[in-house]
Amino acid sequence: MLSLYYYPGNASLLPHMMLREIGAEFELRLVDRGQNAQKSAEYLKLNPSGRIPVLIDGDLVLFETAAIALHLADKFPEAGLAPAVGTAERATFYKWMFHLSNTPQAEYRAWFYPHEHVVDEAATLTVKQAAGERLNRMFDVISGQLGDKTWFLGERFSAADLFLFMLIRWGRGMPRPPRSLPNLNALAERVLARPAVQKALEVEGIKAPVF
Numbered sequence: 001m002l003s004l005y006y007y008p009g010n011a012s013l014l015p016h017m018m019l020r021e022i023g024a025e026f027e028l029r030l031v032d033r034g035q036n037a038q039k040s041a042e043y044l045k046l047n048p049s050g051r052i053p054v055l056i057d058g059d060l061v062l063f064e065t066a067a068i069a070l071h072l073a074d075k076f077p078e079a080g081l082a083p084a085v086g087t088a089e090r091a092t093f094y095k096w097m098f099h100l101s102n103t104p105q106a107e108y109r110a111w112f113y114p115h116e117h118v119v120d121e122a123a124t125l126t127v128k129q130a131a132g133e134r135l136n137r138m139f140d141v142i143s144g145q146l147g148d149k150t151w152f153l154g155e156r157f158s159a160a161d162l163f164l165f166m167l168i169r170w171g172r173g174m175p176r177p178p179r180s181l182p183n184l185n186a187l188a189e190r191v192l193a194r195p196a197v198q199k200a201l202e203v204e205g206i207k208a209p210v211f
């Protein structure tokens with residue numbers, strides 16, 4: 001049995017949506033951020049960084065969203081959430097999974113947790129604004145690369161689309177939300193229309209407007 005430690009709308013949403021797409025048997029375990037449970041001694045045994053998500057797969061305890069996503073794609077190849085290993089398409093899939101993980105997802109830490117990036121508290125707002133500007137440029141690049149393609153990989157849907165959807169959603173409160181870029185808005189609408197995604201959002205209590 002797979003267990004996913006999650007908090008509504010957090011990075012756990014990517015593996016949650018994937019598990020619904022796969023149709024796998026799994027359980028959700030809420031990490032109560034209201035109680036700072038991600039920093040509890042019990043949770044730190046699972047992820048010493050105290051961050052969400054964690055996936056438990058038998059004896060395997062896995063943290064890092066992108067690693068969990070790649071593991072799920074590999075464990076359930078019949079779900080087709082990643083192209084075949086060794087193909088150019090798979091390499092392109094890796095490129096986007098790593099890019100999304102290393103670039104906008106990492107940058108969002110500065111947007112959502114600017115206080116972690118300053119010594120002088122007075123600089124917090126500047127750090128947040130600068131992160132917002134960098135995120136805008138990152139989404140410009142992603143939007144340009146996506147173009148008018150249906151999915152990130154062209155005709156085939158993959159976990160990278162779910163990842164991008166989650167990141168578009170996180171920016172809904174930004175002065176220039178990612179959805180204001182037409183290509184990103186169109187992709188997010190297509191992802192949102194998927195029954196598995198609807199189910200994951202419903203279970204997490206995420207209501208419209210989603211992004």
Ligand SMILES: N[C@@H](CCC(=O)N[C@@H](CS)C(=O)NCC(=O)O)C(=O)O
Nearest residue numbers: 010011038050051052053064065066
């Ligand atoms: N690189 C990590 C980052 C995870 C992360 O930043 N998770 C956030 C929620 S989206 C979190 O746990 N925040 C609470 C905290 O940092 O205390 C991953 O992808 O798993």
